[in-house]
Amino acid sequence: MIEQYIPVIAMIVTGILFGVVSVKAHEILGPQRPNKSKETPYESGMEPVASAHERFSVKFYLVAMLFILFDIEIVFMYPWAASFRELGGFALWAMLLFVVTLFVGYIYIVKKKALKWD
């Protein structure tokens, strides 16, 4: 029983070692001459303008949430479409039911102006 798991354990140990060794080796072997511009998060990037910890409008979250909803619809649609013939009539009705339910939700979000940006 346990022998079967040896590759998994070896994998985990290698993963941890690789992470720790590569970070520590760089710290020990490399020369360290810090200066101000090297300490910035993006050494050769744009000058930071302000803190990223801002409050975003709730609209962003709303759009993200609705995206997931319809994304899931597609996730279900693809396997169904790929094996439509084998699944037959029952799957067609089940899919119709699913799509109609989601469509009701779509009407709801449109009417509640969830997709209006301003």
Place this chain on the structure above:
Amino acid sequence: MTQTDLLAGLAIEIVSIFALIIMLTDALVERSTRLCETLSIVGLLGGLAASAYAHLTMPGQTAFNGMIVVGGMSTLYDAIFCGAGIMTVLLAREYLTRVGGMFDEFYTLLMMSIAGMMLMGHSADSMPMFVGLEVMSICFYVMAGLMRNKLSSNEAALKYFLLGAFASGFLLYGIALVYGSVGSTAYSAIAAKALSTQFPTLFWVGIGMMIIGLGFKVAAFPFHQWAPDVYHGAPTVVTGFMSTAGKAAAFSGFVGFIAPTMASGVPGLEKAKVILALLAVGSMLVGNITALAQTNVKRMLAYSSVAHAGYLMIGLAAGNAAGWTGITYYLVAYLFMQIGAFAVVGILERENGGNLTVDDYRGLARRRPGLALVMSLFMFSLTGIPPFAGFFGKYYLFNAAIQADLTWLAIVGVVSSVISVWFYLGLVVIMYFREPLGEMEGGEASISSRTALALSIIGTLLIGLIPQAIINIAAR
């Protein structure tokens, strides 16, 4: 999927379809509150009728490849969920208007959560049980935060959501481990194959995780910490609904999956019973003793609902037929008395959590004699004083414990009921024999609220007087 399947699941289908219709009505019709209210009641009555039809024509049948079961206890569960829904709908409009809650999605969420609960009550397999539980829980998270402008309501929603998601994870992992050890998610197959499984440890770890997940949902000790804050922060009508129908749904899932296993005689069962008994003892004592110290009526009822989860867990620990019917009977009794008590609290409540402390109830009998009388009735029933419903509920549960050689558990139950006398009857004393502090502007109860109160009173009295009727339905 055949016609029989569709007919067997008709009650769930009707409620779900009405949930969608109400969602559309809410979006398309201006000022649709009253229309949504009517549609909800029609849908719930339709669900009740379909459930009764299935109960009479196909008792004990399974449908959808053995995923759901019809008749017997599941009919009573349907009646609990739809009944709680109807009473909540009747109470909601007046209350939410007064305290400034949001209506928009209330009726849709309520109907959807009921559909989820019914799926749990009907499930004969872990998968529909889990789906039903999630449908219910997600609606509850939103309903707890219905008062968007109130900080405590937001806190309740967030707390409930974070902890609830965690508990769902436990439950799902438990289901997965049980599946891993016996190779099936169907309750009957789990019980049958548990005897010959090669991985008994895995099986019991899985069952333990399922107990943790469901124990959280019923607010049993030591997974009850969320309950007081959530019950306190949520709108009172929602609290009443969550603490009765939500608890009933979680217990229906609990009984469904644990009853066949308990009957199968799997080795290790005795230990599981001891653990359930300890959870019951902890819930009863912690719930009742903490409730003693509460000065807020809503929090007091929240802690006492933890204790009621404890009484119900006695039935689980007993693990016999008397235990299952006892749980079902108690859930029906609890529905009426708890929703009734929260209805009275809701009628007295003002904006910003006014009139919620025990001191606000001083001398209530003089200013609102009717309400005080009704509240006393519910308090007597919650304490478990005959001839009210609560007494027979406890009687059946304690009786089941004694039949299962758990007499000590029944004694702890009685002792903790005695503790609960202090705060339940204490409230009655305060309402009748204390001088009022200052003025209390009265909120008039509307006709629909009165109807809901009347339903609770009739329920509390009637099923206390004819307990056998409920038992007969459950046993069918």
